[in-house]
Amino acid sequence: MSTVIELNHVTKSYDRFELKDISLPIKEGYITGLIGPNGAGKTSMIKMIMGLISQDQGDIRVFGQNNHHEQAAIRGRIGYVSDESFYYENVTVKQMKNIIAPFYPGWDNDTYLRFQEQFKLSPGKRIKDLSKGMKIKFSLAVALSHGADLLIMDEPTSGLDPIFRREMLELLSEHIQDEKKSILFSTHNTTDLDRIADYIVFINEGRIIFNEMKESLSERYLLVKGGKELLDRDVRQWFVGLRENGLGFEGLISNRAEGERYFRDTAICETPTLEEIMYYTVKGDEAHA
Amino acid sequence: MHNSIALIRKDFILTRKFALLLIPYFVLMLYSNAQAYTVFSLLPALLLLINACTIDMQHNNQKFLATLPVPRQQLIQAKYMTIIPLSLFSLICTLIMYWIAVTLGKLDDPLRWRELGLITAVIPLLASFYLPLYYWLGQKGMQFVNVVFMMVIMLSFTTFGSLNKEFPALAQWVQNGKIENMLLLVIGVLAYLIIIYASYLISSRIYMHKDI
Numbered sequence: 001m002s003t004v005i006e007l008n009h010v011t012k013s014y015d016r017f018e019l020k021d022i023s024l025p026i027k028e029g030y031i032t033g034l035i036g037p038n039g040a041g042k043t044s045m046i047k048m049i050m051g052l053i054s055q056d057q058g059d060i061r062v063f064g065q066n067n068h069h070e071q072a073a074i075r076g077r078i079g080y081v082s083d084e085s086f087y088y089e090n091v092t093v094k095q096m097k098n099i100i101a102p103f104y105p106g107w108d109n110d111t112y113l114r115f116q117e118q119f120k121l122s123p124g125k126r127i128k129d130l131s132k133g134m135k136i137k138f139s140l141a142v143a144l145s146h147g148a149d150l151l152i153m154d155e156p157t158s159g160l161d162p163i164f165r166r167e168m169l170e171l172l173s174e175h176i177q178d179e180k181k182s183i184l185f186s187t188h189n190t191t192d193l194d195r196i197a198d199y200i201v202f203i204n205e206g207r208i209i210f211n212e213m214k215e216s217l218s219e220r221y222l223l224v225k226g227g228k229e230l231l232d233r234d235v236r237q238w239f240v241g242l243r244e245n246g247l248g249f250e251g252l253i254s255n256r257a258e259g260e261r262y263f264r265d266t267a268i269c270e271t272p273t274l275e276e277i278m279y280y281t282v283k284g285d286e287a288h289a
Numbered sequence: 290m291h292n293s294i295a296l297i298r299k300d301f302i303l304t305r306k307f308a309l310l311l312i313p314y315f316v317l318m319l320y321s322n323a324q325a326y327t328v329f330s331l332l333p334a335l336l337l338l339i340n341a342c343t344i345d346m347q348h349n350n351q352k353f354l355a356t357l358p359v360p361r362q363q364l365i366q367a368k369y370m371t372i373i374p375l376s377l378f379s380l381i382c383t384l385i386m387y388w389i390a391v392t393l394g395k396l397d398d399p400l401r402w403r404e405l406g407l408i409t410a411v412i413p414l415l416a417s418f419y420l421p422l423y424y425w426l427g428q429k430g431m432q433f434v435n436v437v438f439m440m441v442i443m444l445s446f447t448t449f450g451s452l453n454k455e456f457p458a459l460a461q462w463v464q465n466g467k468i469e470n471m472l473l474l475v476i477g478v479l480a481y482l483i484i485i486y487a488s489y490l491i492s493s494r495i496y497m498h499k500d501i
Contacts, residue, residue, distance in 0.1 A: 102295040103357050
């Protein structure tokens with residue numbers, strides 16, 4: 001299975017934040033969800049992949065090519081959608097499209113017009129007069145109109161109404177049908193990824209916590225709910241994160257087999273959602289405290 | 290080259306409306322000081338350049354440019370190349386203004402084309418000081434750079450008046466086309482080209498690895 005993006009020992013330092021020794025392969029032909037709390041480093045990682053910021057150390061390869069040496073060729077095959085609009089505000093949708101199209105040899109105007117119609121984008125409307133959701137729709141129409149092999153989307157669903165959000169997720173699922181297209185999708189909204197992602201990359205405080213197939217997460221993690229009497233010092237150590245209240249406890253275990261063996265008959269054992277995995281991993285220590 | 294043309298075209302689309310504001314400028318200049326028409330070519334090109342640069346820097350637009358399938362080097366090249374059509378645009382506007390002034394009887398002397406050419410040639414030179422500062426200071430320092438640069442342009446207006454006294458050889462060439470010191474001319478042209486090229490190299494060095 002080939003990789004579409006490869007980060008090798010990538011490090012980037014800011015005043016109060018650091019992406020530390022990130023090594024990560026993103027598989028070709030799949031939707032990879034990038035999750036993590038605010039400030040975890042998702043956007044910085046995406047910006048490094050896009051060549052918007054330079055890493056201090058390490059090497060990033062996209063389509064097997066170094067992302068700094070082959071900037072133009074790589075970006076020609078990427079469709080980038082950001083949660084913040086970066087288009088010229090005072091031009092109309094049509095003018096903006098006319099500015100963008102000549103840069104992409106694979107631009108398909110019929111496809112663009114189809115999406116313009118589908119997303120109800122008014123060609124004469126100024127970019128600044130579009131709502132946040134409409135701006136994201138425009139970005140998506142552009143990204144899907146030049147035959148991008150890789151879609152990189154930074155929080156694309158924020159600001160979208162639930163109907164279009166579902167519509168967009170369906171579009172993305174359709175987009176990767178030919179198995180040569182790939183999508184990297186960063187979001188806070190883990191339910192979006194529950195629906196469409198094949199792989200999940202979890203990043204927290206500048207470190208990769210895991211990069212796994214979504215299905216294997218349910219084989220690995222277990223959510224346990226039970227009475228406090230089940231917890232002793234050794235048992236507590238099994239939990240990635242634990243929340244206790246007057247009635248009992250709820251916690252996440254990363255060794256499902258062991259957890260099920262111990263708690264099967266004494267507590268409620270459930271498969272955690274992505275949100276629960278994220279919550280307990282990030283807040284684990286606080287919950288313990 | 291195709292990308293550079295697309296980038297220059299983009300600048301023209303973005304500054305189209307701003308260019309319309311130049312019509313009252315030329316009308317005002319025509320009525321107030323038509324005799325000094327050669328100097329008027331300076332302002333439109335530089336104002337349009339500043340406007341294009343300002344638009345590129347606002348609202349995350351640098352992010353848009355940096356995600357296009359164009360090497361950063363080419364983004365800078367295109368910005369420097371934009372100066373040429375902008376200068377030509379300025380020159381054409383000035384020539385039209387001259388023609389109108391002659392038709393209306395406000396001017397009756399022949400076109401001072403050498404003076405006009407010289408002043409038009411100053412446009413890339415002034416832009417060579419502006420662009421590295423623009424790339425260096427980015428969005429935060431842009432307002433300051435624009436204000437300072439506007440002052441420099443205004444100063445240039447008055448400086449051209451005293452150029453004859455400071456450089457008599459240049460004044461002679463402007464008046465009768467005679468070149469007495471060829472070496473001085475070669476040195477001048479070389480210095481001109483070196484300044485523009487050095488400016489381009491500095492801008493490239495600043496922008497190539499800049500985090501956006």
